[in-house]
Amino acid sequence: MKNLLEIKDLKVTFPTDDGFVQAVDGVSISVAPGETVAIVGESGSGKTVTSLSVIGLHNRKVTQITGSILVKDKDESLDIVSAPLDKIRSYRGRVVSMIFQDPMSSLHPYYKIGSQLAEAYLVHHPGKKEEANKKALEMLSLVGIPEPQVRAKEYPHQFSGGMRQRVMIAMALMNDPAVLIADEPTTALDVTVQAQILQLLKDLQKNLNMGILLITHDLGVVAQVADRVHVMYAGRIVEQGNVDDIFYSPHAPYTLGLLKSVPRIGSRGSERLKAIPGQPPSLINLPIGCAFAPRCEYISLADENSCENLRPQLLGNSDSHKSRCHVPEEKRDKLFTAEIKGART
Amino acid sequence: MPRFILRRAYFATLTILLVSIVVYGVFSILPFDPAALTCGQKCTPAIVEANRVKLGFDKPLWQQYWLFLSGIFLGRTYGAGSAEFTCPAPSFGYSFNENMCVTDMLAEALPVTINLAIGAFVIWITVGVGLGLLAAKFRGRYPDTISSVFVLLGTSLPTFVTGLFFLIYVTIKWKIVPLSLEGFTPITESPVKYLQYFILPWLTLAILYAAFYTRFTRATVLETLGEDYIRTARAKGLSERVVLLKHTMRAALAPITTSAGLDIAGLIGGAIITESIFNLAGLGRMTLQAVYEFDLSVVVATTILAATVVITMNLIVDIAYGYLDPRVRMK
Amino acid sequence: MVSKLKSANASAAGQIISRSPRQIAWRRFRRNKVGMVSAGISIVVLMLSLFAPVVCKILGINPDELNLDLIDSSGIPTLPNGGISREHPLGLTPGIGRDLLANLLYGSRISFLVAFLTTGLAIFIGLIVGIVGGYFRGRIDDYLGRFTDFLLAFPAFFMIVALSEPMVARIQETGIAQGNSARVIFLIFFLSFFGWPGFSRLVRSQVLSLRERDFVTAAQAMGASRKRIIFKELMPNLWAPVIVVVSLSLPGYLAAEAVFSFLGIGIQPPATTWGILLDNARRFVTVYPNFFLITAGSLVLVVLAFNLVGDALRDALDPRSER
Amino acid sequence: MSSPLLSVRNLQKYFPTSRNVGFRKEKLQVKAVDGISFDLMKGETLGLVGESGCGKTTAGRTILKLIEPTAGEIIFEGQDITKLRPGLMTPLRAQMQIIFQDPFSALNPRQTVGKIIAAPFEIQKVTPEGGVKKEVAGLMQRVGLNPEHYNRYPHEFSGGQRQRIGIARAIALKPKLIVADEPVSALDVSIQAQVINLIDDLQKADGISIVFIAHDLSVVQHISDRVAVMYLGKIMELAKTEDLFTAPHHPYTTALLSAVPQPDPRGERNRERIILKGDLPSPINPPAGCVFNTRCWKVQEVCRSKTPELLTVGKSQVACHFPE
């Protein structure tokens, strides 16, 4: 296996009072060493559910998960979906690490930073207390926290938001993981701080040759750091490809809509934004056909009624660039590329 | 930090003083003539008047209170002539029903109540927190169901029903726990007698509180389990046991300690029912008896004492909270 | 799989159309079987208690009728099962042989009266103080907070026990009420006097968090008066937590009344309350366990039912606290 | 030049707080807004950007006198409203409205949409032609809501729809001024555009003046005529939108602009980025001199001692000792 992480046909369903929530529906993603793979999509599109699946954090008793999530650890690889919990635990934090969106609440308020870091090491290296402490200080300075010895003895609430996210990153890196999952790592931060953190992630990746699965809804962030991108809509991947493919020749109408609707610095301010009409669907009440169909302006280009009645497949002429749409790809390619160019000027 | 403690201690003292004024005032303006009540069957106005002078009720209210207050620090003398006697400091007055200085009565009753409260506390905390943890861990499954049945029964059964049940069935009918006739024996003297004396009262008290703490622990733990930092702990690869017992319990510790501290303080004056059912010569029973007999000096003293314990415990809990929660500590 | 899911969703979606928060809570409540059964029991008990005279007439039982001839020299009914029969559905009380059911029904009226009025009064004071403190904040809140803290420093149960006799005597002396009325007044007044700080803290914290919500600012921005903000914006959002604490404190006060009667400082015989019946039952527990079981059982059942209704209400009204 | 609708002069808002420091209880002030001045013309949109905690919300609310200012002047239509008593403010409230960031907390969960939108009429005791109900239905239509949903509750709407309800309420009385406090920050990108367009349209149609608060420069750039950049309670730079974005004069503005990632991978790859050190200092204890001096790469001795005035540099107003 050349990839560090391979998600295949992942489906996650939550039974709720109102019915089954199909939060993730047939998602396949892979991450190779040194690569940054991004998942973008609107709120509720299933990004977090996907990422939590990767470290097996869903409650297995109530959540229905199918498909496979292969994680590579040196020579062996483990399927998180079916592996026993103990085994998964030995992978968490060591092979796959995760940092979360909200650095304010993701650190335990009652423990000192240093001990929280050391604990992450100790889980996988039982008994090696001294090493753990040393590693903790090392990691703190690596993520750019000044005076690590002093700061390690402080509590999370004594840290600012950006600092905390650095601590979270340090904690995730305590065991030199192969894959880092970053679920909206900068959403809660200010732009200037966001820039610091993104830079940090980039530098670390270069040094450690990690695979990063970056989850975000901010297209700007994606453009800045991702190598490959998966666009999610209503639990499904609607388009995947290299950053340039996605940003300069999007094939899915949703991706196009998204790109057109963001205001950009430098674009003419007086013009109206091209909003996508309507609302994202409820996951319990998905249309039978294409989930985006109710908001799509290109339905007329597809075969009659296919958008409403048939669910499109994730297809593409090239292996690296695929999308879900009933409109023939040739038609879309030119049309969408032109539109995106128009919007950019 | 010391400044904070000092300030709180100052306010606590002030509150105690205020409470004592209110309590003393409330009881003193009541339509009772303690002088007449201590006067016996064949009573003449002259006797009542003499009693009044002896008890100090002939003085204006504020002087009475002042005598009471200064008695706490200086001791107080009652009676006249050769029948004069002193209740040495700290004196909380003199009970004419019991012919004892209230302080001596307190000294007799307090150890019983304290032992009762602490023993019950140990049981309820262990059972309550343990069950609460189990219920949270196995949420929705049978340990949870069992614990919620326990919670419902525990909170719905009045103490006197459980207490009577224990006394009549467990002790007398089934003879599981032998009846203790000798009264309070310190554990240092005879652990067996000590246990015999306290075990059922402990259980009676503990059931109610254990039920409450089960519910409380369960809710707190469940809430904590939903916190982001618990997700972080899991993402580190920690086992569920460590997540639950270390990370979750650490966060639940502060609220549980707070409410446990206040509850145990409440028990000092609140174990009335248990004490009267099991005939424990503690503070509660003593007060109840004093209430029946309008023995006001005892009632005033125990009420103020109980309030003092509550206030002091409040203070301790506040300070402890500061130590338990680093976020508060730093402020 | 997929199609099945969809059809199920479609029907579910049909129902989601326009439901008020109250309707949603009600729907959630209705789904809670235990809560529904408990609510049923509670309502039946309350109705029975409210219409005790009518119920007794229909059943042909009379709470005051003595059946001394059916009682032996130990005070135990001589009939089998403590006299449980068509004439006396739950048998007779020991001692003087009154009808137990009729006495439970009539007795519950005082118990409920105390419980309801106490809760009502406590929540009324709690609401006022809580809203004033939470809404106006600042110095008023400071003083009110100090005062509630001060009250909370009193060992409440202890104080009520200690004050019972003197205070009742005081009430009688002032001529407000005599005998049991004075005792009922005492209980209600003091239970709620020591009960409201709890309510007011809850209300205050709710108001504090509510008034930070933007809809209150929006109302201010529209120029709304304080009155409007309090009554139209804040109050409707307070009902849910208030209902929950009310439903959970009712059984507490119900049991409290019983405890005070048990300790001999509550309502006095010959009036009947559940506490008095239970105190009697205690005397007869070894010779006439039926009586104890029925009375204690009734109290536990009602307290349990009320508690369960409270729990169910909390679950229904506060979606975060799903059990 | 016509007189401005709103003039803010040297506005300050300090929140009192306290903190235990060793043995003393220290009385402190959060300098949330520390002397800002600007004019807002009729029909103009002024963007207010800045990092979290820099005082945008406080500024917005103080302008509307939802928070009593500590010092300064607020002149609305030539009338000084700084010291106006609440009773006298009430009629003015019809003229100035606010839209909130959080579409969840902005609507009373216990009131129907109809009630929420009708509230301004009720409170200001205004009866529109054709009755309140008809007017509300019209408003709903105008903001793109189905008037049939009159009797629904807020929780039955999506975030974007809820924001529209808030907007409908704000424009109900045809105000002259609206403070929009991050109205799109909580929304998804695809919805955000809808709401921005809506605000844009309404403003154009009714000629409302808007103070548009946001932390996202792209949004501000899109909607504003002029933009004010705030940092630690102070305005760092105030300029026409075009000028600000093409030729920023303040180092902070420059850094901010360079930090905003753009949905343009190629551009991003080649972009020179200025990464600021550290975080926003605490508004309780702001740095002396220029508040930006702790993070500025051009800092000189004078920046640490002397507070720069907001002065005109080129077409912009800049508070910097060394503007570009």
Next chain:
Amino acid sequence: TSTANAATPKAGGTLYFLEHTPRLDHYDPSRIYTGRDLAFMNSFHTRTLVAYNPVPGEKGTTLVPDLATNTGVPSNEAKTWKFTLRPGSTFEDGKAITCEDVKYGTSRVFATDVINDGPAYLQSWLDIPKNADGTSTYTGPYKNTPAGVAAFNKAVTCKGSTITFNLNKSIADFNYLATYGVISPVQKKLDTGDKYDLNPQATGPYKIVENSATQLRLVRNTKWKKSSDPVRTPYPDEVIIQFGLDEEVIDQIMLEDTIPNAVNFGGPLPTNRDKFFKDAKFADRRMNNSDPYARYLAFNLVKMPCLEIRQAMYYARDAKALLDYAGGPDYAGSYATGVISPLLATDFEATKVVGPSDYKNTADVIDATTGFKPSGNVAKAQAYMDAAKTKCPADYKKATETGIVIDGRPSASDNDTIPINVAAYARVGIKISYNLIKSGYYPTVMDATKQSDLSTSGWGADWANASTVIPELFTTAGGFNLSQNSKDPAYKAFEDKVNLAMKTTDRKKQAALWKELDKEAMKNFWVLPTLFGKAQEIWGSAVQNVFFWVPQGNLAYGKLWINQ
């Protein structure tokens, strides 16, 4: 009356008394007045000048010398009484008991602000001048005036070991008062006033070693010598009263015989009586006796001046239901016919004024002589009501409209009787309600202004003479006149006759006078007699030699021994 097997008594063991109340009222000999407590303390702890003979039956009522060598020698028409102390008796600290100690002991009751609750005969009988308000000019040993002290020294004199009491009138049975601790030795230097109550010096075979909220523990007084005490026979090593036990618990202990060496100090609960008395198993462990009390309701004549209403209330009462409720004749006793208990010596065979002619007859028929019917003579009561309607309309209106208020003490069993009474009086249109006074009952109802229309009460003779009953209850000089009858037309003549009886030294003649007075009081309906009560006793299987001590109305506790 049963007497347990008369085997040879054994010494040793611990004798337990299980008690519900949290303590006895008093231990100070000058302050004990309750029959049971007196019997207990005098059996074990406190010696008095003379004592009742602790033997079963009638013989028990005879006085025998105790601390004194005689039972008192009267002279000067019984205005002077002399007792000579027995040599060799000591306090628990070994100090010999002297005449001065006894004299000091008697002086204490004059300090009414410290030493209260005891019998007050000494204050009224000793020849000491009185103040205008009736109080003594001598105010006890603690705080006094020289004049008072001089008066007291004249009234009580010591000459060697002989103590002389000079009385202000003839008291033929003054020596009976000497069975009370009010005339008992107290060491002046050990007198702690009020606090002496906690641990008084023992003169008997046992002394107090623990007096706490849970128990009173007596152990052998090593300074006590059998040779100096002709009355007491100490068997157990220790005697313990265990306080505060639940009554049900005590009964269960008895039923299960958990503690065979224990006595149920308060008697079984009504609910458990059948278990003990209908089961042969307990034949040797139970006793059912008449108790020495006459129970009654005292009319407050100030508020109830109308004789007809009082009569109507008497006849309307459902005495049968009340007796049945209380346990029937088996357990509860019989209908009272007056205030003199049949347990009083034989010369006070019950009077037949009201009630059944034969108080032992409990049949529910109208008594031909008195018109009394146990379940109520409604016709007769109604007739009185009709008469009252015209004769005293105001009182009639009060009885039928406002309602008559009865003072009572809350108790589980009395509570139950309230509905019975309400129903009974309703038969003739009388409304009643209860004023339940929890604490300080007597101080309250003794105050004529606070007393309601009727007050529940009971009285037992202080010794075997109705001189401690009739004057106490029905004259203004008496200490317990709840009837407030001084304004009643019949009062003057009554008082004169009482004074006559008091002066009569011939016991037979005196007794006849008391009986007549009892009759008269009943005819005037100053009180409404209810029951001559009964009491049950239960004890464990190891307790031996249990018998009823008639004059004390309780068991002869000092004679019990433990079969180990």
